[in-house]
Amino acid sequence: MPEVVKPCSLFRHDEDWDKRSSTTDGNDMPQMRVAVAGAGIAGLALAAALRRAGIDCHVYEQAEHLTEVGAGVQVAPNATRLLHQLGLRDRLRGVAVVPQAIEMRRWDDGRRLQRTPLGSLCRSRFGAPYYTMRRADLLTSLLSVVPPDRVHLGARLAAVTQSADEARLHLSDGPTVTADLVVGADGIHSIAREQIVADRPRPSGQTLYRGLVPVERVRFLLTEIRVQSWLGPDQHLVCYPVSSGRQVSFEATMSASDRREESWSARGDVAPLAAAYAGWHPDVTRVIDAAETITRSALHDRESIERLSSGRVAVIGDAAHPMAPIQAQGANQAIEDAVVLAACLADARPGDLSAALRRYEGIRLPRTTRIQQQSRANAETFHLVNGQARHRRDTSAQTASGLDRHEWLFGYDAEQATTTSGSA
Numbered sequence: 409m410p411e412v413v414k415p416c417s418l419f420r421h422d423e424d425w426d427k428r429s430s431t432t433d434g435n436d437m438p439q440m441r442v443a444v445a446g447a448g449i450a451g452l453a454l455a456a457a458l459r460r461a462g463i464d465c466h467v468y469e470q471a472e473h474l475t476e477v478g479a480g481v482q483v484a485p486n487a488t489r490l491l492h493q494l495g496l497r498d499r500l501r502g503v504a505v506v507p508q509a510i511e512m513r514r515w516d517d518g519r520r521l522q523r524t525p526l527g528s529l530c531r532s533r534f535g536a537p538y539y540t541m542r543r544a545d546l547l548t549s550l551l552s553v554v555p556p557d558r559v560h561l562g563a564r565l566a567a568v569t570q571s572a573d574e575a576r577l578h579l580s581d582g583p584t585v586t587a588d589l590v591v592g593a594d595g596i597h598s599i600a601r602e603q604i605v606a607d608r609p610r611p612s613g614q615t616l617y618r619g620l621v622p623v624e625r626v627r628f629l630l631t632e633i634r635v636q637s638w639l640g641p642d643q644h645l646v647c648y649p650v651s652s653g654r655q656v657s658f659e660a661t662m663s664a665s666d667r668r669e670e671s672w673s674a675r676g677d678v679a680p681l682a683a684a685y686a687g688w689h690p691d692v693t694r695v696i697d698a699a700e701t702i703t704r705s706a707l708h709d710r711e712s713i714e715r716l717s718s719g720r721v722a723v724i725g726d727a728a729h730p731m732a733p734i735q736a737q738g739a740n741q742a743i744e745d746a747v748v749l750a751a752c753l754a755d756a757r758p759g760d761l762s763a764a765l766r767r768y769e770g771i772r773l774p775r776t777t778r779i780q781q782q783s784r785a786n787a788e789t790f791h792l793v794n795g796q797a798r799h800r801r802d803t804s805a806q807t808a809s810g811l812d813r814h815e816w817l818f819g820y821d822a823e824q825a826t827t828t829s830g831s832a
């Protein structure tokens with residue numbers, strides 16, 4: 409039985425919101441109304457950041473419950489520092505795990521290819537911790553800083569339209585919500601993105617399995633608290649502790665070009681996964697065997713885009729730049745997007761939404777495009793079969809250990825980036 413993250417009310421239209429287009433704040437300034445599609449990490453982070461900036465927003469989520477979705481997530485200092493600024497420092501400390509290192513290992517003999525130290529070294533270098541946690545814990549934490557009446561469940565976006573004066577979010581079997589800005593935080597199959605570019609997600613040819621295992625069943629993994637990535641021909645498995653160390657989250661890829669479905673919650677069978685990993689190192693097969701229930705989804709990809717907005721519609725998170733789950737940065741980048749977009753909107757001159765959105769794109773696109781493209785390139789390297797190329801990968805992985813090469817990624821301060829880019 410999946411755990412419900414938080415009982416939120418089903419969708420109820422806020423009629424005052426529609427009337428607000430003509431209302432003003434105490435300074436006779438029109439109040440900006442932002443409607444967000446999707447209550448994933450991107451949508452909730454944006455709601456939290458907008459609230460902090462004093463901008464009202466409503467979030468519309470298709471799911472009727474926010475359930476235990478997607479097992480674990482790694483949150484690096486570039487995002488934890490932002491989550492702390494959103495007021496979540498204590499809350500995250502209570503649920504997260506601080507891994508001491510990320511290690512990459514060979515699939516068969518378990519030989520260590522690379523070790524990146526984390527723990528206190530990472531925290532002191534970047535001023536914020538590296539965490540692993542359940543996705544549900546991250547979502548609940550974000551929800552705790554968003555007013556419950558601003559998150560509407562069972563509200564599925566069917567289409568977005570816009571005019572020069574307003575954007576409209578059309579909900580299936582529901583009313584149309586009018587806003588000054590619609591933000592698509594609706595994931596890789598984003599409907600809002602259609603306002604910006606006419607592309608489609610394409611299947612990557614990989615199926616992904618994810619699971620949570622009680623720690624008692626896999627104690628052998630915890631001789632050190634760490635993230636372990638096992639690399640093998642055409643597939644890889646990553647595992648790490650979550651839930652204050654009570655559970656281990658794992659994700660394992662498998663070639664399966666026939667699977668088109670993508671979902672965080674479709675049930676998967678352990679048997680085909682176990683068969684695909686037969687012959688791998690015993691630490692890997694024991695993790696898979698220890699799984700009771702797992703979820704399965706088909707991985708998709710999209711090309712990088714040159715704009716993150718069009719008119720009164722913008723996109724953030726996977727709706728903007730889905731990433732192969734190799735660098736563990738998709739959610740981190742979604743949080744960066746949210747903080748930057750909120751800051752750009754807060755600084756916007758009244759009526760000049762377009763300058764704010766240009767500024768958001770100018771800050772975000774170079775970084776997210778670089779990470780998106782690097783993730784795709786690394787996906788190929790991760791899955792090399794035996795041979796010269798794999799030998800070169802293994803040798804260069806060993807020489808590239810350490811935190812230096814993560815400076816540009818973990819050391820980046822998105823809030824600072826909005827200050828140095830100047831305001832609208």
Ligand SMILES: Cc1cc2nc3c(=O)[nH]c(=O)nc-3n(C[C@H](O)[C@H](O)[C@H](O)COP(=O)(O)OP(=O)(O)OC[C@H]3O[C@@H](n4cnc5c(N)ncnc54)[C@H](O)[C@@H]3O)c2cc1C
Pocket residue numbers: 445446447448449450451468469470471480481482483563564565566593594595596597598599616618659724725726727731733735736737738739740741742
């Ligand atoms: C196996 C795997 C492991 C990963 N590990 C990491 C990691 O360790 N660290 C990391 O930073 N990133 C990781 N990522 C990437 C990360 O999960 C995503 O980048 C992140 O979840 C994106 O968040 P999002 O809110 O943009 O999209 P999503 O998480 O997809 O959320 C979109 C939300 O919008 C809702 N929605 C969709 N369509 C509609 C609609 N029409 N109307 C209303 N609501 C809608 C959905 O129900 C959902 O709640 C991983 C990804 C995978 C696949």
